Amino acid sequence: MTRRSRAAQHPIPPQVRETYGPTDLGSMPLFGGGFINFGHWQGIDLDQPLSEHDRISSQQAMYRRVLGTLAPTAGLRALEVGCGLGAGAAVALEEHGFAHVTGMDIHPQQLERAGQANAGLLALRPERLRFVRGAAEDMPFDDGGFDCLYSVEAAQHFRDLGAFAQQTARVLRPGGRVVVASFFVPGADPAAAGRLAGMLHTFADGLDVAHTVPALVGSLERAGLAHVRADSIGASVWPGWDRWLAGMWEPGTWPRNFLRAFEDGILDYFTVTAQRPEDPVPGIA
Template structure:
């Protein structure tokens, strides 16, 4: 089932509206299997021609990396913020034993696609999966509604990390855990944002926001979360992503600049974990 809410009527940035609406980024050859992320390529041989199955495996592996950081998960209730087509929600249910998973996304067209893509799972386990419309900065759920909250490659679209952190801390119960995986500027160097706009069209267009990892971790701390840890996983993301892009984009074209930005120290990929204290 799909739930809508008045709280979900948060403005969708124009670039996000286009990319995940008419543009349907998830249907492009860059992605596959219903996932929309750069992939976690650890263990995949990058020295041979990559297949579509390698690509799908990398995207699923990123979800497994994040979901594994939420353990224990059996019998718990989880929220995915920025669920896209819901492929990650299916992994969470089928492989990690959650009692219930809610996939939330700001884009109504993505939620329609998620319902279609997961029609069989919804029919088989109607009490364990739902999709809801809502913004990361204003979630349509009560306090302490979830045991676990995770977000995979969506935080680069959030316009207000402080609001997201406060909402995450609110909807997760005391003792609950939050995991965010996405790409961020690794430090507070004020020149980094301009450089990203020079290198990468997604930052220049406003699809992605040049957030810093210190801003995210400090926002989580200010929201009352503890045990905050940011871990770089760039070495398992960027070389594989660029290797996959090399079959579609020539050297020097803008998508290949993700790896360049990583090598420059301008951009990296992180897994960030945090907990809501029990008292």
């Protein structure tokens, strides 16, 4: 089955539109290097003053950590869901040997920036990299078109994990693999969403959704994916992120509550991996 792009009709959540529209977050000191993730800080000395190089290295390391779970990747076709400015897609293409990488994002301004930031790579390797507008819940691609799908720190913005899981199973070929990295509520505590909204304004205003990791795991399994596994990597994310924030934000200010939420057990960072079975998935061609 061929899917026609309906991204223009798929609504962008208001806070997502506002946060990723007027401002290029990837150019801000909080992030930097064209990446927009909290970073994977393993191997970086947090007892020493952190540099911009350390911050960018942590974000590159997040992509390497995520893409490493898909190895071997040489010669494969990959889809990144929520590609942002395309810095991670460039890492995937240049360091992991993919034959082709498609970066998909729901926000047109992000895609415009991704095209500008990667103009040289697009000119040199137009057959290996493209950027496409689309929603995680309604991907504008043919069935079975990708060997791998990955998503880095975007799932907290998805409004429907079940639809995302169904689309993931559909666009992967039989045997294809997926990895999702983001921050989730570790268990099924019904009070966690309210507690997070009281600590972190991104949850209060609707930018981030308090998805639970069991909800994502269950959605992938119900979509027919196999070998679903969730691994916590929070110990390599939250202390480094907070240490970086310490140079810009005072203790007790809202962004530093990410570490507090982790220490309180109501938020963690996970990689969630799965595979589409080689046999046909019921209801998926």
